[in-house]
Each structure stands twice: as C-alpha cells, then as structure tokens.
Amino acid sequence: MKKLDNHLRSTARQLIKFDTEEEVLHYLTAAFRSELYCDFVGVVQNEGSQFVTKAWSGHLPEVTDSFPLDIHTCSPKLLHQSLTIEKADSPEKCQMSRILKKAKVKTWFTVPLNDNDYNLGFCIVGFLNYVPLLEMETHFEEFGKDIAVAMSMAREKKSQLNKIEGIEWLSKNLSLNAPIEQQISELTGRAGKGTNADFACIYLIDEKKNCFIYQPPSYGDFDGPNKIMIEEDYLLNRYFPFLEKPGGSQLTVPLIIDLKPIGVLHIENHRGDPFTENDQRMLELLSNHVAAIIENARLFNNEKEQRNRLQYLLDYQQALVKETVEVENFDGITYKLSCLFQGPVILLDRFMQPISVDMFDDKNRAQLPAGFLEMAMEEKGYSKGADYFSIIVPNETSDIFTLWMINGGGSILGYLALRRSSGYLDEIDQLTIELARNICSLQFIKQKLVLDAKEQAKDSFIAKLLVEKIDDKEDILQYANLFQWDPFLSQRVAVIEITLDERESKGSNLLEQIAKKNLVWDYIKSNLIKIDANILCAYHDEKNILIVPISNETSASKKFWFTLYDQIKKWANETSIKCKVWLGIGGKTNTLSDYYLSYQQGIQALNIVNSRLQHLGYSLFEELGSYAILHHLNYSKAVDLFVMKQLGPLLTYSEGRNTDLCNTLHTFLQNNGNVKNTAEELYIHRSSLLYRLERIESLLDVQLNDAEVRFNLMMALKLYDMYGAKIET
Incomplete structure (x- = not known):
C-alpha cells in the first residue's frame, strides 16, 4: 500500500508537467500498467451522451471494441466514486460490468475523473486473473482528482498555445489587400478546425436591408438560410440561441467594433458533441482580432466596387451622350x-x-x-x-x-x-x-x-398657302417638298376649336388658358401623326388646322369624319385638361387656290357648329344646306343692316336676360311653326311658348304665320350664325 501510495503521488506530480492531454493520458496508462502489472488500463471520457476511450494500454478487443457506450446504459456511479468488481452494479444493470464479465476480466476497479464537480470520465484498471484489492478507494479518488486537474491544465495549455498560434496565424494570413472571401475562408477554416466543429460560417449584418447575410465560403457543407431577416428587435440571441453559450452542439460569438455588432461567427457539430468554454474562448480570440479586419476589408471592397461602378457609369454616359448626338x-x-x-x-x-x-x-x-x-x-x-x-x-x-x-x-x-x-x-x-x-x-x-423649327417652317408655309391670292407658288412647292407633302392631291381643310370648361378657365389668366389649350392640341397632334402621317397639322391665325387627304374618306366621307372626330374627343379626354372640342370641315381642294376657300368654309362650318350644332360637335361644309349658299355672300354693310332690321329688337331684348328669344324663334321656325313640337324641344309648357311668340311678334312688329316673314327671319338667323361676331347689335 505504501509503495502504491508513493507511486500515485509521483505520478500526480509528473502529470502536471505535460503540455497536452494526449501526453497526460499516455503517461498515465503506461505508468499504471508497469507498476501494477495489470492486463489493461484505460481512460474513458464523458462526451455528451456517450462514453468514449481516449487512451488505452493493453490488448483486450472484447472490451475496446464495445466503445462508445451510451451513458444511460451504464451505472451512474462510474462518474462519482471508485468502484471495484465487488461494489459495482450487477451486469444486468450496468453495460460496463456486463462487457467486463463477458471478456472474463476477473479483477477490475475504476477511478472517477472529477474537476470542480465537472465529470470528465473515469480511469479503469483490469486483471484477467484474480488479484486481491486493498482498501485504497480514498487514495485513488484523490488521484483521480489529480488526473482531472492535470487534464484540465493540459487543455488550458493547449488553449493558450492555440491562442498564440492563432495570433501568429492572424498576422500572417489576414491582410487588408486580400479579398474578403479569402479572409472569411481562412477565418471559418481556423474556427472549424480549432474547435473540432463540423461546420463554421459567418453572418454579417446588412443595415440597409435589415437582415443577416451569409458570407461564403463556409467551413463544411452549408445548409442554413442565406438571409435571416431582423424583425422586431436587434437582440442577437433571438436569431442565434447559442450566442456565447457553451455546452450545446452550436456556438455563436458576435463580431463587434466599437460596441457595435457587425455580424456573428457561428459553429455547429452535427454529431451532437458539446462545445466547451475553451471553444468559446477560441472563437472570441478570433472574433476580437478579425472583426476590424473583416469590416475594413468590407469597406475597402465596397469602396473598390463603388469606384468600378463609377467608371462603368462614366463609360455608359459617353455612349449615351453619343447616342443623343447621332x-x-x-x-x-x-x-x-x-x-x-x-x-x-x-x-x-x-x-x-x-x-x-x-x-x-x-x-x-x-x-x-x-x-x-x-x-x-x-x-x-x-x-x-x-x-x-x-x-x-x-x-x-x-x-x-x-x-x-x-x-x-x-x-x-x-x-x-x-x-x-x-x-x-x-x-x-x-x-x-x-x-x-x-x-x-x-x-x-x-x-x-x-419639332419647333419644323413647326415654324410649317406655320410659315401654311400662312402662304391659306391666302386668297397666292403670289409665289414656287415657294409653296419648296415647303411642300420639305414636308414631303403633295399639295396637288385633293384634300380638305378642317378647323379645330378647343374650349376650356369653366372650372379650367376660372381663376387662370389668358396665358395659362392658352397653355392648357396648347397642351391638349399637342396631344391630339402627336396621336394624329401616329395613325396617319399624311395628315398635316398646323397653327394659323390663332386657329388649329388639319389638312386631310380625300383618299382617307374612301366612299363614306361622313363616316370617316365621324370616326376621326370621335377619336379626337377621346384624345382630348385622355389629358388632364377638362375641355370640349369642335370641328368644322371645309370643302374639297383641286388646286392651290382652293385651300383658302376650303379654310374659310371650315371656319364657317365651325361657327355653325358652335351656334347650332353643338350636340353633333362637327360638320362638313357641304352638309350645311343654305349655309353653304350664304357663305358665298361676302359680308357687307347690307348684311349688317338686313340682320339688324329683322332681329335687332330681339337681340337687344335678349342681352342680359335668361330667356333667349332668338333660340326660341329659331326652334319655332325649324319646326315649321308647330307649337307642340317646339314646346317639347324647348322643354317648356305650351302656354309659356305662346307667351314668348307673342312677345317676339310684339318686339319685331310681325306676324309669324306669314310665310314671307318666316323666310326673312330664318335668313337673318342664318346670317347671324355665320357673321354674328362681326355684326354690331
């Protein structure tokens, strides 16, 4: 007993001299076997849920091949007290006892390896023959504690050595000039190998996108999410539950610069082996030294990428500017x-x-x-x-x-x-x-x-074309050639008037109203050119002009103009300007001199549309009936006197009053003197109409049942429709 006690003390003192856990265990098993003349000595460690042999001396495959063992199948006493073959649980209750019995081990005892209540495992000594065991439990238990301390010290030495090697590795392998992918590859590789992890990776925080972004490459096969969105809060342990928590199969440490996290270093063990505090210290060492390097590398790469993008943008700018020129x-x-x-x-x-x-x-x-x-x-x-x-x-x-x-x-x-x-x-x-x-x-x-230059040239051309007497035909033909327009084709001149709604004109000055009308006209022109490039759009004498080839009308001129007017109204409604559009269409042209006549006819047709045909919105001059004949009467003083003689008192009376007796008279004459039809069209009662008719007869001093009177009044109304703006009331 004295000799064994001295051996234990000598062995304990010797164990603390070793630098690695492997050296401690090798010396321990060799010394026990030589001193005790035993058949085998083994050190079994507790790793998660299994017992695993870390060192073994002696050839006994019946025992060694049985490892690893599930801890729950063995007696829990193995981790807390020294056991002998006599004091151990029966083979039915403990798999360790069962294996030793099956291997025909006659004598054996175990020593628990405890360090500050942390169970590292146990040491087992066995004999194939019967050997009497002395009462050495106390000595062996104290020796077990010495072994555990020696193993912990060896691990700590290894950890410190890893730190020193890690610092040397950091200084040699991580450089600002290296690509960030290389930096991360070196770091994750070092983290994985240094902790015996199956997998290691880095997630960096993207503040702009509010998420964690996986930064390849990883150590081991990556099967996690590429992006982890940060939702309600910025607590890292919500997204990485094993943040700075050893003892599990995962471990995460933050990457911090100036108290601000920029990401995490994350490792995992697929085997389920737990990570220790030493593993955490290893990761913290890496994170403390590489966080700044990674951030600087990221900033450097971002700056480099920005510079490349700017250069790329400048190259494209030159190409785009060239495109605008050519x-x-x-x-x-x-x-x-x-x-x-x-x-x-x-x-x-x-x-x-x-x-x-x-x-x-x-x-x-x-x-x-x-x-x-x-x-x-x-x-x-x-x-x-x-x-x-x-x-x-x-x-x-x-x-x-x-x-x-x-x-x-x-x-x-x-x-x-x-x-x-x-x-x-x-x-x-x-x-x-x-x-x-x-x-x-x-x-x-x-x-x-x-376009402005073309429009100015076009307006000058139209101003020379739409005159009563053309002085220089050659000049007009040159302009026509410029616009690739054939003036000798039969065409029509149409005049468009744009009238703003009251809500558009209210509160705006004249210039603003003109700008709104021009906006609508520009939109109509742009769409007209798209559907027919042969239609000539121009502005002349404060009027919007269309010159349309007769060939577009085919056999149904009225249908063509109805469709075109309907399309023009639609385009006007597509703008943000609330307005109405009226269209007057002149007659056909055969020669250059006919364009002025067609233009004047278009104006007259527009006047009639404004005064009598607003419900239609457009009209062809030749469909105006008697208006077409009256158009050929040049306005003169005689026209003025005739209209005033026939309608003067009526026009004077209607000014400033809600009741338009001129319209009442026109409707009455259009209905051939039928009182019932006239009242229905005017939406008034028969008695109201009769009163108005009496008032008209009284003002004009005429009898409306006289055919000659009706003819003169209708003639005066039509002349007033055509020349109302010129006639002085």
Whole structure:
C-alpha cells in the first residue's frame, strides 16, 4: 500500500508537467500498467451522451471494441466514486460490468475523473486473473482528482498555445489587400478546425436591408438560410440561441467594433458533441482580432466596387451622350439603359404614352406589361408634386416599376420607368438614375427644338398657302417638298376649336388658358401623326388646322369624319385638361387656290357648329344646306343692316336676360311653326311658348304665320350664325 501510495503521488506530480492531454493520458496508462502489472488500463471520457476511450494500454478487443457506450446504459456511479468488481452494479444493470464479465476480466476497479464537480470520465484498471484489492478507494479518488486537474491544465495549455498560434496565424494570413472571401475562408477554416466543429460560417449584418447575410465560403457543407431577416428587435440571441453559450452542439460569438455588432461567427457539430468554454474562448480570440479586419476589408471592397461602378457609369454616359448626338429617336437610349440597369426600361411622353420600350429579358417583346398604362395613369393622379412614384404590375413575379419624371425647361417632358428588384437605392444607383433622366431630357429637348423649327417652317408655309391670292407658288412647292407633302392631291381643310370648361378657365389668366389649350392640341397632334402621317397639322391665325387627304374618306366621307372626330374627343379626354372640342370641315381642294376657300368654309362650318350644332360637335361644309349658299355672300354693310332690321329688337331684348328669344324663334321656325313640337324641344309648357311668340311678334312688329316673314327671319338667323361676331347689335 505504501509503495502504491508513493507511486500515485509521483505520478500526480509528473502529470502536471505535460503540455497536452494526449501526453497526460499516455503517461498515465503506461505508468499504471508497469507498476501494477495489470492486463489493461484505460481512460474513458464523458462526451455528451456517450462514453468514449481516449487512451488505452493493453490488448483486450472484447472490451475496446464495445466503445462508445451510451451513458444511460451504464451505472451512474462510474462518474462519482471508485468502484471495484465487488461494489459495482450487477451486469444486468450496468453495460460496463456486463462487457467486463463477458471478456472474463476477473479483477477490475475504476477511478472517477472529477474537476470542480465537472465529470470528465473515469480511469479503469483490469486483471484477467484474480488479484486481491486493498482498501485504497480514498487514495485513488484523490488521484483521480489529480488526473482531472492535470487534464484540465493540459487543455488550458493547449488553449493558450492555440491562442498564440492563432495570433501568429492572424498576422500572417489576414491582410487588408486580400479579398474578403479569402479572409472569411481562412477565418471559418481556423474556427472549424480549432474547435473540432463540423461546420463554421459567418453572418454579417446588412443595415440597409435589415437582415443577416451569409458570407461564403463556409467551413463544411452549408445548409442554413442565406438571409435571416431582423424583425422586431436587434437582440442577437433571438436569431442565434447559442450566442456565447457553451455546452450545446452550436456556438455563436458576435463580431463587434466599437460596441457595435457587425455580424456573428457561428459553429455547429452535427454529431451532437458539446462545445466547451475553451471553444468559446477560441472563437472570441478570433472574433476580437478579425472583426476590424473583416469590416475594413468590407469597406475597402465596397469602396473598390463603388469606384468600378463609377467608371462603368462614366463609360455608359459617353455612349449615351453619343447616342443623343447621332440618333433622333429613343430606342438606342432605352436599349443602353436596360443594359445599364439590367432590367426593362420604358420611356413615356408627358401624356403617359409609350415612346420606346426595351424589356431586356425578352428582346423580342417590345410591348408593355398588361395594365401598365392604366395603373401608371391612376398612380400619377395620386402622386401630384412627387418626383417619382411606383406601381406593382400583377403577373407571375408581381413586377415593381418606378416611374421618374423627366423635366426640362421648367416643364415635364416625360417619364422614365424602371423595373427594380429592390426598393433601396444607394448613392451610385441614385446617380445612375439622375444620369438617365438627364440623358432622356437632352433627347426630349433636342426633339423639341427640331419639332419647333419644323413647326415654324410649317406655320410659315401654311400662312402662304391659306391666302386668297397666292403670289409665289414656287415657294409653296419648296415647303411642300420639305414636308414631303403633295399639295396637288385633293384634300380638305378642317378647323379645330378647343374650349376650356369653366372650372379650367376660372381663376387662370389668358396665358395659362392658352397653355392648357396648347397642351391638349399637342396631344391630339402627336396621336394624329401616329395613325396617319399624311395628315398635316398646323397653327394659323390663332386657329388649329388639319389638312386631310380625300383618299382617307374612301366612299363614306361622313363616316370617316365621324370616326376621326370621335377619336379626337377621346384624345382630348385622355389629358388632364377638362375641355370640349369642335370641328368644322371645309370643302374639297383641286388646286392651290382652293385651300383658302376650303379654310374659310371650315371656319364657317365651325361657327355653325358652335351656334347650332353643338350636340353633333362637327360638320362638313357641304352638309350645311343654305349655309353653304350664304357663305358665298361676302359680308357687307347690307348684311349688317338686313340682320339688324329683322332681329335687332330681339337681340337687344335678349342681352342680359335668361330667356333667349332668338333660340326660341329659331326652334319655332325649324319646326315649321308647330307649337307642340317646339314646346317639347324647348322643354317648356305650351302656354309659356305662346307667351314668348307673342312677345317676339310684339318686339319685331310681325306676324309669324306669314310665310314671307318666316323666310326673312330664318335668313337673318342664318346670317347671324355665320357673321354674328362681326355684326354690331
């Protein structure tokens, strides 16, 4: 006993000299076997839910091949007290006893390895022959504690050595100039190998997108989420339950700079082996030293990426500017912008009509998504004054399009629509969009300058064409050649009048009203050119003019003009300006001199529409009946005197009164003197009509049942319709 006690003390003193756990266990098993002349010595460690052999001396495969053992199948006494073959649980209750009995071990005893109530496992000594065991439990239990302390010290030494090696590794392997992927590969590899983990990875916080983003590469096979959204709070342990908590199969430590977390270092063991405090200290060492390096590397790479994007943007700017110089349309610009933004680009004019479309992912489909224009028009109405607005087009992917206004010269020129996968825009994205808007604005302004020059030339041309006597036909033909327009084809001159609703004109001055009318006229012109490039649109003598080839009418002129007028009204309603449109259509032309006559006829037809045919909205001159004959009477003093003699008292009486006796008289004459039909058309009672007729007869001193009187009054009314603006009442 004395010799054994001395051996235990000597062995305990020797164990603390070793640097590694493997050296401790190797010396222990070799010393016991040589001193006790036993057949085998083993050290069994507690790893999670199993007993695993960490060191073994002696050849006994019947025992060693049985490991690992499930802890719950063995006696719990193995971890808390020394046991012998006599004091151990029966083989029926303890698998360890059962294995030793089956291997025909005659004598054996165990020593628990405890360090501050933490059970590391036990040491087992066995003999194939019977050997009397002395009462050495107390000595062996104290020796077990010494072994546990020696193992813990060896582990601590190894941990400190790992730290030193880790610091040396950090200084050698991590550099600011290295790509961030390389940095992360080195770090996760070091974390995985240093903790014997099956898997290690890094998640960095993306504050802009409010989430954790997985940063490849990982150590081991990655099967976790690429993105973890941060929802209600920023507590890291809500998203990583094993944050700074050893003892489980997962372990996470934060990456912190200036008390601000930038991400986490996360490891896992698929085998279920728990991570220790030493593993946590290892990860903390890595995180403390690499957090700043990773953040600096990320900032450096971001700066490098920003610089590359800026250079890329400058190259595209040159290409786009070149496109505006060499090409007049927008197709080349939308194509280059779609390549720049890596998505569909739609360019619209100020009336929300598409000018150019490039869908990027489908080059053969240059058409708008279904419902795009309707939703854009609706959202535009809700976002007045905003620089941009977004719409969601319902389809398989529910595309989100953002429409930015394109401004120039103090007015809206159009809209640039882009499909974006994310609503967030960084500084380079915003700069890119501003560049795109400026390029589109330049092209719009360029087109406007060209169109203004053409319009001025066209107005000059129309001013020389629509005169009573043409002085220089050659000059007119030169203009016609410029516009590729054939003046010798039979045509009609139509005059359009745009009248603002009271709510549009109320509170606005004359210039504002003219601007609104011009906006409507520009929209009508832009659509007319699209459906028929042969229609000539112009502005002459404060009137909007259309010159339309007769060939468009085919065999049904009235049907053609009805359809065209209906389309013009529709276009006017599509603008944001509330207004009405009237149309007067002149006769056919055969020679250059006929254009002035057709123009005058168009004006006369427009006057009749304004005064008598507003319910129709348009009229052809040749369908005006007697008005067409009266048109050939040049306005003179005689016309003035005739109208005043026939209608003067009636016109004077009606001024400033709600009752329009002239309209009552016109309706009565149109109905051939039928009192019932006239009352129904005027929506008044028969007695009211009879009173008005008596009043008319009294004012004019005539009898309305006289045919000659009716003829003269109808003639005067028609002349007043045609020349009312010139006749002085």
